[in-house]
Amino acid sequence: MIDILTTDDLLLIIQLSVALGIATAINGVIFSLRDETRVITLVTYSSSIGNALALFFVGTTAFYVNMLLAIPIVILILAISKAIEYTKKVSKSIVTTTMTTVSFATVIVLLSYIDRNFETHQINFTMYLLGNIRLFESKEINLIFYISMIIAILSIININRIKQNIFDKHFLVTNNLKYNIFNLMLIIQLIITVIASSQIVGIVFAPGFIILPVIIIQYFVKSLLQLFIFSSLLSSVSVFVGIYGSLLMPLFSTGVVIILTLTIFVLILLSFRFLMYKRSIKKNILKVT
Numbered sequence: 001m002i003d004i005l006t007t008d009d010l011l012l013i014i015q016l017s018v019a020l021g022i023a024t025a026i027n028g029v030i031f032s033l034r035d036e037t038r039v040i041t042l043v044t045y046s047s048s049i050g051n052a053l054a055l056f057f058v059g060t061t062a063f064y065v066n067m068l069l070a071i072p073i074v075i076l077i078l079a080i081s082k083a084i085e086y087t088k089k090v091s092k093s094i095v096t097t098t099m100t101t102v103s104f105a106t107v108i109v110l111l112s113y114i115d116r117n118f119e120t121h122q123i124n125f126t127m128y129l130l131g132n133i134r135l136f137e138s139k140e141i142n143l144i145f146y147i148s149m150i151i152a153i154l155s156i157i158n159i160n161r162i163k164q165n166i167f168d169k170h171f172l173v174t175n176n177l178k179y180n181i182f183n184l185m186l187i188i189q190l191i192i193t194v195i196a197s198s199q200i201v202g203i204v205f206a207p208g209f210i211i212l213p214v215i216i217i218q219y220f221v222k223s224l225l226q227l228f229i230f231s232s233l234l235s236s237v238s239v240f241v242g243i244y245g246s247l248l249m250p251l252f253s254t255g256v257v258i259i260l261t262l263t264i265f266v267l268i269l270l271s272f273r274f275l276m277y278k279r280s281i282k283k284n285i286l287k288v289t
Contacts, residue, residue: 021236
């Protein structure tokens with residue numbers, strides 16, 4: 001728990017902000033450009049079942065425990081979704097929406113039960129849904145930082161494969177380039193990122209936090225690498241302000257402050273884009289006249 005903002009605390013906050021910014025931006029770019037934002041929401045809520053079960057059975061919200069439980073649960077739910085989609089010929093969006101709703105309902109039931117019956121956990125319902133920096137320990141921040149660096153390095157190494165996965169999945173499939181294995185690795189990477197970010201941002205806000213920076217930044221960049229970099233920067237700054245603000249104002253949830261900060265940045269960027277758009281139109285009119 002971070003109560004006094006010492007220099008070490010600030011360094012930990014910066015470390016966590018950078019780690020989450022990089023990891024969420026990479027996954028946000030991949031799944032947003034693949035037009036699979038529904039998958040992010042489904043993974044968020046289904047992985048939260050693993051988090052809730054960790055709290056229920058083990059009595060902890062430790063990152064590594066959540067990860068060990070969440071990964072098999074999410075993969076099972078995604079496999080069930082695929083099976084329903086193929087066997088019943090049901091629309092992918094319908095299946096995803098249904099499984100997301102069921103997962104979220106399950107999380108609510110588990111957290112409600114835990115909140116009423118296990119006071120020793122020192123965690124409340126709102127804290128888990130809306131995120132709180134106090135759910136983290138310093139050793140977990142270091143672990144998340146190292147995992148984020150690994151994700152970043154692997155993404156750089158496999159940048160060409162990622163481009164193909166985003167823009168030309170049919171090429172990967174038809175040329176037998178182990179598309180399914182690579183896709184599974186991306187899903188596991190997303191699960192780990194969601195587990196890390198949802199404790200800070202909250203289960204409710206995690207999908208928007210992952211998706212929103214990518215959606216707005218893509219209007220200002222010209223390459224995939226730039227999209228990764230500036231989305232990471234926007235996410236990192238939002239996390240830092242959110243954590244710092246929620247520590248100074250304990251009445252506010254960390255996730256709420258992060259999302260409000262991110263929203264302010266998005267509005268500023270949208271206003272800037274609108275002004276640039278009007279300016280370009282004015283220049284074109286002047287050229288014509």
